[in-house]
Each structure stands twice: as C-alpha cells, then as structure tokens.
Amino acid sequence: MNSRKQLKIMSFIGKLSLLVVFFVIPFCPVLAKEQAQRNSQFLENRPVEYQKLYKKYLRQGEHNAVLNLMEIGTQALKDENLNEAAYAFDNALKRIEMVFADNEAALKARSLWYGEQEKDFKGEPYERVMAYYYRGLVYLMQGDYENARATFQSGILQDAFAEEQQFRADFSTLILLVGWSAAMMNSEHLMTDAYRELKAINANVTLPEKHHNVIFIAETGKSPRKLRDGVGHYDLVFRRGKKFKDKSAKMTLTEKEIPLMLTDDLYVQATTRGGRAVDRIIKGKVLFKEGAEAVGETLATVGNTVVQLSSIDNNNSGAGIGAALTLVGVGAKIFSKNVNAKADNRYWKSLPNKILMSTAYVENLDNLKDISVHYLDKYDNELPSIDSVTIVKINDKNAIVWSKAN
Incomplete structure (x- = not known):
C-alpha cells in the first residue's frame, strides 16, 4: 500500500472519529434517559411482588435474560399467578428458540467465537426441557390442552437436541404429559402414540388409565449443580444439588395414598445424553x-x-x-x-432434583382441597409439612395437583 492510500485511510478514520465525538457521544445521555424511561414503564406493567426480580432481569440484560425469566416464571407458578408465569416463560422460550430450534437459522446463530460463560444464557438441554415443561403445565392449568401438548412436544425435541449432536429423547415426564394432554383432547391415537413411546424408554412407568381424570405431580430436592473442571476450566461437570433433605414424596386423599412414581431424575438427565454418560459437554x-x-x-x-x-x-x-x-x-x-471454550457454570437454581407423578380417578373434584402432601427424607421419615400445593380444577371433569418442595 503506497503512502497516498495510507494518508487517505488515516484521514477517513480521523473524520469518522470526529463524527462519533460530535454526533454520537452527545446523544448518549439522551439514549440512556430514554432507556431508563422504558425500563420504568416496563416495571410499572409487572406485578409489584415480582418487581425486584424484574429489576435484576433489566440490570443483567440479555446475558442472563433467559435465566432470570426462568426463575421468575417458576416463582410465579408457585404463587399460582398463571398469567405472570406464562409471560416469563414465553419470553424465555422466544430467546431459546432463536438459538436452539432445529433449523438452519438457529444453527448459524450458535457460534464458536465466544466463551461459553460470555454467551447469553440459554441453558443446558435439561434446563431448556424444563422451561417447556413449566410452560406446558401453565397451559394445562388454563385448560388449553392443544398448546400444552405442543409445548411438551417441543420440550421433548430439546431433550434430543444438544448443541453439537442429536440424541434420543428420554424425558419420561414430558412424554407422559404429551399423552395426558392428548387424552384431554379426546385424541386417542395421539395418546396411544405417546404412551407407546413412553413405555419404550421407561418400561417401569405406570400408564394412566382412560378414566383417570386427575394428574398429581410432586417435585423434590434441588437442582443439579454445574461446575467447571479440568485444565483451563474447559470441562463442565454436574453434581447433585445439596442442602436439601426431601428425597421423595407422598400424597394422601381421603385417607387413601396416591402412589407416586419417579418419572425423571434431573441429575441423571443432566449427566446423560441418549442414555450415555457425558461429563465433558464442551469437549x-x-x-x-x-x-x-x-x-x-x-x-x-x-x-x-x-x-x-x-x-x-x-x-x-x-x-x-x-x-x-x-x-x-x-x-x-x-x-x-x-474459540474460547471455557465452560459456562450458570444454572437454573430453582429446578427440582426429581419429578414424581401419578394419575387417578377422583369422583368429586371438590375433595381435592383435602389432599395432603408430605415430603420424605432418605429414611422415609416425614419432613415438616408445606403449604406449596397448587390445585387447579381445569373444568368440571379434570384437575391437576402440583407441589414443589423448594
């Protein structure tokens, strides 16, 4: 490159710098003020009890948006605020689907150019599955069986879909809920397909009977933890959640126990892909x-x-x-x-350790108000009772009972 061309390039860069100084920088305070006004208006439109959580969501921005929305959605569901739970999970799923849909556009969005911990959080496969699980539960509670089924089905795809490879889906909870939703839609062939798939991956599961009209769900323990490991912290390893005593649960209705079965262990889901162990996700x-x-x-x-x-x-x-x-x-x-491959150890802390489910026929749905939920330690001793039980009569015929220990 000759000196004349170099001078022209230097002159252009100098002029561009002046433009930034005189035209862009003066607008920065104005832009900051406008953003502050938008944030204030956003918070005014959210319920008061969640504004602290939403302030954190705004402060941390897109880097942690999905993680914060997941946490808000879980809390809203525990509070039985279905509208707020739907809002939070819908906005989390929009961001997830931009990157982890099974299409070419999403494939291009996944990049090797940034360290895992520097990317906007989208979660590991099991975390993305759980976002669909909770959103599907909200649809179920609202009596929207078709969207519930579609959402659970999307979650199953996330279970099969890892960032670099495809694996077989084996999330029993969602497959059972796909079948249950299809049954509520009176679609026998969709129900049969789902339950056939469920039996193929989990032979021990007890399938709902046709006349069962209530589904019971209990979530125990705390989320698997993510830790960095290895030279350079390139490896991501999982460990069981800690500081919780509840290992199982039981539900009793009119002095009759509802036999709950384990449908998923989230630690197992975190540490396997298609049935094989994985501990080095970033390998x-x-x-x-x-x-x-x-x-x-x-x-x-x-x-x-x-x-x-x-x-x-x-x-x-x-x-x-x-x-x-x-x-x-x-x-x-x-x-x-x-290509920064340092592992991302952010994780969704309000997830459970295990999910237990069952279905039954309850003739009088009003009796569900008398249901008792007890969480058990590793010796099957009952822990102090909790009030976190959500009972939703979907209609005059069907209901859902959901309880979360932590």
Whole structure:
C-alpha cells in the first residue's frame, strides 16, 4: 500500500472519529434517559411482588435474560399467578428458540467465537426441557390442552437436541404429559402414540388409565449443580444439588395414598445424553480449538520452510506460495485463540432434583382441597409439612395437583 492510500485511510478514520465525538457521544445521555424511561414503564406493567426480580432481569440484560425469566416464571407458578408465569416463560422460550430450534437459522446463530460463560444464557438441554415443561403445565392449568401438548412436544425435541449432536429423547415426564394432554383432547391415537413411546424408554412407568381424570405431580430436592473442571476450566461437570433433605414424596386423599412414581431424575438427565454418560459437554469445542491451533502451527512452519528454500535457488513463485502458507497458518492460529471454550457454570437454581407423578380417578373434584402432601427424607421419615400445593380444577371433569418442595 503506497503512502497516498495510507494518508487517505488515516484521514477517513480521523473524520469518522470526529463524527462519533460530535454526533454520537452527545446523544448518549439522551439514549440512556430514554432507556431508563422504558425500563420504568416496563416495571410499572409487572406485578409489584415480582418487581425486584424484574429489576435484576433489566440490570443483567440479555446475558442472563433467559435465566432470570426462568426463575421468575417458576416463582410465579408457585404463587399460582398463571398469567405472570406464562409471560416469563414465553419470553424465555422466544430467546431459546432463536438459538436452539432445529433449523438452519438457529444453527448459524450458535457460534464458536465466544466463551461459553460470555454467551447469553440459554441453558443446558435439561434446563431448556424444563422451561417447556413449566410452560406446558401453565397451559394445562388454563385448560388449553392443544398448546400444552405442543409445548411438551417441543420440550421433548430439546431433550434430543444438544448443541453439537442429536440424541434420543428420554424425558419420561414430558412424554407422559404429551399423552395426558392428548387424552384431554379426546385424541386417542395421539395418546396411544405417546404412551407407546413412553413405555419404550421407561418400561417401569405406570400408564394412566382412560378414566383417570386427575394428574398429581410432586417435585423434590434441588437442582443439579454445574461446575467447571479440568485444565483451563474447559470441562463442565454436574453434581447433585445439596442442602436439601426431601428425597421423595407422598400424597394422601381421603385417607387413601396416591402412589407416586419417579418419572425423571434431573441429575441423571443432566449427566446423560441418549442414555450415555457425558461429563465433558464442551469437549468438541476444545478439540476444535486444539485442532485449529495445530493446523496453524504446521502451516506456518511449512510456509517458513518453503520461503527459506526458495530464497536459496531464487524461486520467486515458491517464495510466494510459502508466504501464503505462512499467512494462512498464522490466521488459523489466531482463529483458534478466538474459540474460547471455557465452560459456562450458570444454572437454573430453582429446578427440582426429581419429578414424581401419578394419575387417578377422583369422583368429586371438590375433595381435592383435602389432599395432603408430605415430603420424605432418605429414611422415609416425614419432613415438616408445606403449604406449596397448587390445585387447579381445569373444568368440571379434570384437575391437576402440583407441589414443589423448594
């Protein structure tokens, strides 16, 4: 590049800098004020009891938007505020589907260029599944069986879909709920398909009978924890949640126990993909990073060698090829440096450890108000009772009972 072109480029950069100084920077306070007004208006439209959580959501921005919305949605569901739960989970799922839908656009959105902990949080497969699970529960409680079924089905796809590979879905809870929703829609063939799939992955599960009109759900324990591990913190490992005593649960109605069955262990879901153990979720990116760096090193070395040999016999074309190889090699090394594979250890803390479910026929739905829920420790001793029981009469014929220990 000659000096005249360099001067022109420097002049252009200088003028661009002046434009930023005189036209962009003065507007920054104005833009900040407008954003503050929008945030204030947003908070005014949200219920008072969740404004503290929404302030955190606004403060942390898109980086943690999905995580904060998941937490807000879970709390709203516990509070039986179905509208707020729907709002929070809908906005979380919109962001998830931008990146983790099974299409080409979403594939392009997933990038190797940023460290996992620097990306906007979208969650591990089991966390994304649970977002669909809770949104589907809200639809069920609102009597919208068709959207409930579609949402549970979308969650099943998230279970099968990991960032780099496809695996078999094995989330029993959602498959059972797909079948239950289909039964509520009076779609026997969709119900039969779902229950057939459920039996294929979990032979021990007890299928709902046709006349069962109430579904019972209990969530015990605390979420699996994510920890960084290995040299460079490239590996993501999971550990069981801690500081909780409830290992199981039982429900009793009119002195008759409802036999709850384990449908999913979230720690198992976190540490398996399609039935096989995985502890190093980020391994593919580490191998890519190491491979790119190795290729870059090799090309740069070969390029330098060609340049040196060509200079001996005055081979200009060989020197050009060598220089090109060197540049490509250096580029590959730079590229590998940009692939930051450090594991993301943010996680959805209000998730349970296990999900237990059952179905039954209850002739008089008004009797559900007398249901008792007891959480049990590892010795099957009853822990102090809790009031976190949501009973929703979907209509005159069907109901759902949902309880969350933590």
